[in-house]
Amino acid sequence: MDSPDNLASRERRKYPRFTLSIALRLRGTKTDGTAFEETTSTEVVSAGGFGCKCIAHLAKDTLVDVFLLIRGNEERPIGRAQVVRAEPSSSPWHSYSFALLNAHDDWFLVPDESAGPEE
Numbered sequence: 001m002d003s004p005d006n007l008a009s010r011e012r013r014k015y016p017r018f019t020l021s022i023a024l025r026l027r028g029t030k031t032d033g034t035a036f037e038e039t040t041s042t043e044v045v046s047a048g049g050f051g052c053k054c055i056a057h058l059a060k061d062t063l064v065d066v067f068l069l070i071r072g073n074e075e076r077p078i079g080r081a082q083v084v085r086a087e088p089s090s091s092p093w094h095s096y097s098f099a100l101l102n103a104h105d106d107w108f109l110v111p112d113e114s115a116g117p118e119e
Contacts, residue, residue: 015046022050022108025075028064030056039069045108049081049100053093060086066100068108078107 022042030036036056044051058064062083067075078100085097100107 015048017044017046017051019043020045020108023069024050024052024078025067025069026054026056026064026081027067028056028058028062031059031062032057042108047107048103049084049098050108051095051097053095055092055094057088057094058083058086058096060084063101064098066098079103 020042022045023039024042025037025039027037028035038054038056040052040054042050042052060083063080064083066078066081068078069075080101081098082101083096084099085095087095089095
């Protein structure tokens, strides 16, 4: 059995990850130089980034603009993200891990405006 010290030394992640599906819109440039815009959803999220699948073929280090989708097509800009891991596949979907640049730790939280103002 591994000691906590051994587990911590093997862990490379800066933030804990959570399985959470959040609707996002990504905009950027594919590896072939053409622009793309794609709606997707996260598979995992953390304070520093997210993982998702996309049809667009992106290379490691590619920068994209990220928007949080709220209530249909309304979007809130999150900022820029960089591909830190790309797993191309033979299916139309590719798995990517993105690191957010200058993100707020709570980027994935959407306030519930139906609850009314806080007192």
